[in-house]
Amino acid sequence: MSKTVFDRLQEESVNSPVCLGLDTRYEYLPEVIKNEEGLTDGEKILQFNKEIIDNTKDLVACYKVQVACYEALGLDGLKAYADTVKYARDNGKIVIGDVKRGDIFATAEEYAKGHFTGDFEVDIITLNPYMGEDAIKPYFPYLKDEDKGLFILLHTSNPSSEDFEEVELKDSNKKLYEVVADKIDQLGKDFIGETGFSSIGSVVGLTYPEEFKKLVEKYPNMFFLVPGYGAQGGTAEDLAEVLKLSNCAVVNNSRGIITAHKGKTEGEDYIDYIKEATRNMKEDINNCLKS
Amino acid sequence: MSKTVFDRLQEESVNSPVCLGLDTRYEYLPEVIKNEEGLTDGEKILQFNKEIIDNTKDLVACYKVQVACYEALGLDGLKAYADTVKYARDNGKIVIGDVKRGDIFATAEEYAKGHFTGDFEVDIITLNPYMGEDAIKPYFPYLKDEDKGLFILLHTSNPSSEDFEEVELKDSNKKLYEVVADKIDQLGKDFIGETGFSSIGSVVGLTYPEEFKKLVEKYPNMFFLVPGYGAQGGTAEDLAEVLKLSNCAVVNNSRGIITAHKGKTEGEDYIDYIKEATRNMKEDINNCLKS
Secondary structure, eight states: OOOOHHHHHHHHHHHOOEEEEOOOOGGGSOHHHHTOTTOOHHHHHHHHHHHHHHHHTTTOSEEEEEHHHHHTTHHHHHHHHHHHHHHHHHTTOEEEEEEEEOOOHHHHHHHHHHHHSGGGOOSEEEEOOTTOGGGTGGGHHHHHHSOOEEEEEEEOSSTTHHHHTTOBBTTTOOBHHHHHHHHHHHHHGGGBOTTSOBSEEEEEOTTOHHHHHHHHHHOTTOOEEEOOBGGGSBOHHHHHHHHTTOOOEEEEESHHHHTTTTTTOSSTTHHHHHHHHHHHHHHHHHHHHHO | OOOOHHHHHHHHHHHOOEEEEOOOOGGGSOHHHHTOTTOOHHHHHHHHHHHHHHHHTTTOSEEEEEHHHHHTTHHHHHHHHHHHHHHHHHTTOEEEEEEEEOOOHHHHHHHHHHHHSGGGOOSEEEEOOTTOGGGTGGGHHHHHHHOOEEEEEEEOSSTTHHHHTTOBBTTTOOBHHHHHHHHHHHHHGGGBOTTSOBSEEEEEOTTOHHHHHHHHHHOTTOOEEEOOBGGGSBOHHHHHHHHTTOOOEEEEESHHHHTTTTTTOSSTTHHHHHHHHHHHHHHHHHHHHHO
């Protein structure tokens, strides 16, 4: 059996559980890049992203690229998205396309084609489960045959995740996200890799550490993408408590890293601040794991 | 008070409740377009879409463009998406970007910018509610100031909508989609136009006519985008029963119209079949309304 993308991600995460989020907005760029002549906004963003990848690729498990930030700039932005994910993958890194798509049947097949082949090809995409199994199954041919993976939204990091994700159900006394988790776990049984993790992972916010811990205990085959570290309030201690149970997660940080230079420099040395922030996050978590 | 986009859509729907879905896949094109030289696949799709718009714009309330079909072709496809929505809007038609995006805070702001301004600007987009209110509110500035609108997924037309949308909740004995509907109705109160409809509509499948009828009765300010007509099993009779209560919906048909030429012609006259299918659907519904 060859390794799945989640086998590779899990192995990377043991060295560094950091998922670096390239949610790159134009305003995040240092003046030294903004002032370059003859480049579109998208090309400037690409240049910034490439410099970040060159300088952080040995410090992170993977990159997560938030497509919304690129869609905001139209075609120029999506060219930057395509070139960014290609550059990271050409550097041997696993790339998560944070697209949170959710549609059914033939439409989902189109999304699968769009994000697992061609210009926007990435290794793993995020999906929204609201429409049910019909919105997840069309991606399965790519899991088996093309070594791709999925992260399905379960319990997201935002306060209004309580609106629907946390509602309690009548028959089971479970919360909605727990029922989604049951479904993901069940569907994932057909896609277990050699590390024991399935190619269908899920998204759980570090802002809800108790819920996260329970999910890890209940679903040993599930790998997690964890937003909410840093600005949103999740801490390395919270994460370490879970990772001590199982090396089953990568934790995302976007703004906390890619704006680390802001207020400090607008020159070429911006990359030093970004590199330092990445290393600090990695060490912060690894120190908590040792203690 | 000037008219909102939902005021205009409601007025269009009285003449024809048909929403024509440009879920255009390459294989739908007639040979006469496929064989044109010097055009990319995206450019061929655009040419097909333009011909459809030219010949159906007086027969339909609006167009819904399924972005997944364009994302599948990468940058070339998204150029065709941008040019298609622009062409339809330049022809005075309301365009629904069927993007089903769902993300929070600053990320949702980026999606709003991406789909309500610039290359991909449309009048209304579809959204996924799973992440709660945080995933809906960032679009609000565009509703008030830019005359844009939203269709939020409630009860979709697919069989596995029962997986999560239909689960029954403990506290209220309501189903999840009913709780989502309550939230949409409450948020929409701030955006009511002169026809009485709010700028936050919702998506309900014609494959669940009883549920649809109850929603229409319960939420008089809610306008509906209704998939599921034709191939999926929804009928004009089902629709007419609801529209007799209130002119509160547009009903989408994609494949049933834009592949009407398949098996009949691969020549220039393909457009006659598409036009006929559009007119037939409009008359089918209007005849049921009169009976």
